[in-house]
Amino acid sequence: MAQDRLFEQLWDGSAPMEAWTAAVAEGVGTVVADGILTVHSTYFCGSVTAIRTSEGLVLIDTANAALAAQTLAAIRRWDDSAVHTVIYTHGHIDHTGGMAALDAEAAARGVPRPRIVAHRDVRRRMERYKATQGFVSVVQGQQFNYPDYTYPVGQRQPDEVYDEAMVLTIGGERLELFHGRGETDDATFVWLPGRRVLASGDFVIWMFPNAGNPRKVQRYAAEWAATLRRMRALGPEVLIPGHGPVIFGAGRAGQVLEEGAALLESLVAQTLALMNRGCTLDEVLHGVTAPAGLLERPWLRPQYDDPEFVVRAVWHLNGGWFDGDAAHLKPAPTAELAAEIAALAGGAGLLAARAAALAAEGRTRLAAHLAEFAAGAAPGDRAVQAARAAVLEACMARETSLMGRAFLSVYQRDAKARAGE
Numbered sequence: 001m002a003q004d005r006l007f008e009q010l011w012d013g014s015a016p017m018e019a020w021t022a023a024v025a026e027g028v029g030t031v032v033a034d035g036i037l038t039v040h041s042t043y044f045c046g047s048v049t050a051i052r053t054s055e056g057l058v059l060i061d062t063a064n065a066a067l068a069a070q071t072l073a074a075i076r077r078w079d080d081s082a083v084h085t086v087i088y089t090h091g092h093i094d095h096t097g098g099m100a101a102l103d104a105e106a107a108a109r110g111v112p113r114p115r116i117v118a119h120r121d122v123r124r125r126m127e128r129y130k131a132t133q134g135f136v137s138v139v140q141g142q143q144f145n146y147p148d149y150t151y152p153v154g155q156r157q158p159d160e161v162y163d164e165a166m167v168l169t170i171g172g173e174r175l176e177l178f179h180g181r182g183e184t185d186d187a188t189f190v191w192l193p194g195r196r197v198l199a200s201g202d203f204v205i206w207m208f209p210n211a212g213n214p215r216k217v218q219r220y221a222a223e224w225a226a227t228l229r230r231m232r233a234l235g236p237e238v239l240i241p242g243h244g245p246v247i248f249g250a251g252r253a254g255q256v257l258e259e260g261a262a263l264l265e266s267l268v269a270q271t272l273a274l275m276n277r278g279c280t281l282d283e284v285l286h287g288v289t290a291p292a293g294l295l296e297r298p299w300l301r302p303q304y305d306d307p308e309f310v311v312r313a314v315w316h317l318n319g320g321w322f323d324g325d326a327a328h329l330k331p332a333p334t335a336e337l338a339a340e341i342a343a344l345a346g347g348a349g350l351l352a353a354r355a356a357a358l359a360a361e362g363r364t365r366l367a368a369h370l371a372e373f374a375a376g377a378a379p380g381d382r383a384v385q386a387a388r389a390a391v392l393e394a395c396m397a398r399e400t401s402l403m404g405r406a407f408l409s410v411y412q413r414d415a416k417a418r419a420g421e
């Protein structure tokens, strides 16, 4: 009952997602339908859905390593039969990291470890994480402000993979798996046609789609929208998102899928229209406007990713890394450029002062350029670094997204440390 009330508050936007995380922190299950339970822990960990069959449980995702035990405990309070099959909706660690706990449970019970089914590209993703573990650790540490973070690799690989679609029939339950590209290239959504239940994976996350992350591999906004349309066409009665509460009712499920698609389609269409006219990235970034009405929906607010980052991802996917500025094709070292600009301006101190004045006027984007030039020209100047820290803090205050704030804060902390603050 309390959960129902909270859902209505999340749906109408009167409660923040933090309230949801607080409510489910101990591992709370939602009975989705007869024999189907979805377990939640925190907003930032993928949910786990358990489906009871006569051959054992089918799980959609596994949670992360830290929350696997409490998630499994919540499932065990509901059903104690062996886990037959695990479906990874994609290869991110908040969806695959709980696999070791499931294997350990199977070993302790003396039963075969679960079969893992996933899209073919999950394997390649897991290999890429090994090859880039240092970089991924740095980025993940920056994004979530985890000092000295090490990204865990080595989750168990899928036993069976598919390319476009796959049907599993397990203990009388028919599960249809479909591939789509969105946040990742290896994503699966699961459709239970007999129940009209859809498990979307991270195609639906109760926030603006994570289709533009500045420091992660390519995302696929157009295909994300197309996949949401495919889901909408199935007509689900229940929508189980990758993150956040289960959405009941064909009307609400359809609205979430429809509006998520429309928002991404608008950003993609605007970006491509400008690219097709030969615009530079600068012109595209400042020429695209996200549809405000959709961004205000409680399930589409840009609290994690940012529409401007999605525009960049669409540019990058279709046009590569060059932004159309001649100086950026073979740029000078940043420190040389900063020293030259500072000398022309009459010193790093004057540049920093101008940056502070611009920030005070609310022109934080422009202020950030000047503050970075000033600090690049005089990295050891404490007053310059203090001004830079203040400018970056003003930039952060304007960001709605976790990513916008997090990546700026990396440099703001650097500036504060150099300023001796």
Ligand SMILES: [Zn+2]
Binding pocket: 045, 046, 092, 094, 095, 202, 242, 243
């Ligand atoms: Zn996720």
